Each structure stands twice: as structure tokens, then as C-alpha cells.
Amino acid sequence: MGGKLLLPAEEEARRRGCDRACVSSFTFQAPVFYQRHGYVETGRTLGIPGGAQDVRMCKKLDRSPVRESASSPR
Template structure:
């Protein structure tokens, strides 16, 4: 056996890890419901921004949310986040989690009802900011 450190795992590498964890979750917890969730912003058929994440075991993970600078402040980010939240609720998620960097969008998430639950310093003057949101009710 070898340990291989890489910044370029193949799709097959990632699938082995992902499928292995799914199998474990099914065996141990009786559930395997991880599913990607994306709301994409398209212009002339090309993706120019959007949200990516996933749902699993009652939790919605927001991985990335990006809009081109020219569209920030237009309300599209709010629309994208709201649409993803509706889908997460439809899938039975009870909570959501996201992290951002303090210079990115903590105010955006707070405005949309997300509650900060932690900060992890990642340098002398910046932190990752972790948020959660209850989706019940």
C-alpha cells in the first residue's frame, strides 16, 4: 500500500472515496441519500455563476456561490440562494451549513437568516466564517 498526496485526484479517485462513504452510511445508518444540488445562472447557454452544494442525511451543504461582479447587488444571489433552499426543504433537509471568508459574504448570509456559529482564523487578518440555518417550519 502507498499513501499518495495529490492536488489532482481523478474522477475515479473521488468516486472510490465517495462511493465507499455512501456504502458505509447505508450499512451503518440505513441511509444513503447524498445528492448534488446546484442552481446555475446561464447566459446564452453558458454558465456564468450560481450555487453548488449537496444534500445528505437531512443537511444542506452550500459549497460555492459565485456571481460575476457586474451582477452582484442585483438580487440574483438572493434568488439563487432562495431557490436552492426551497429544493433543500423539498428533499427533507432540516438545516443548512455554509462557510465563507470574512471578506466574501458573511453579511449576505446573515441577511438571509443564516446564524454564525464559528470562526476559524486562516491568517493574521482573516477568518473563515461558518453559518447554519434551520429549515424547519
């Protein structure tokens, strides 16, 4: 289910001209999910209460053109 939400969000980011997507996830949440979708760890904050860590990850978005209709404003 998460992938069905993530992929359209990445496509919208591309449409808006973004060249990367960045997320933050605690170690007890979903860093492995993001890694499976091509995200790479860029930083980590230690010392979160309960022994968790905050993992920051980014993914380079390809620059493939997004189709626009002929009536779309530029």
C-alpha cells in the same frame, strides 16, 4: 442576485428533507449576505492568510410541506 440563487437552493433542500442549510464564507466575502438571509454564525477559524477568518453559518429550514404532484414517486 445572490438571493435569487439561495432561495431555490433552500427550497430544494427542504424538498429533500433537510432541516438546515450550512455555509462557509471568508470574512472578506459574504457573511453579512448570509446573515441577512437568516443564517447564524456557528463557528469561526482564525489565522487565514491575509488576516481573514473562515465563518461557518447555519440556518434552520422550516418544515413547511413542499407540494408534490400526484405522479411524484414517494
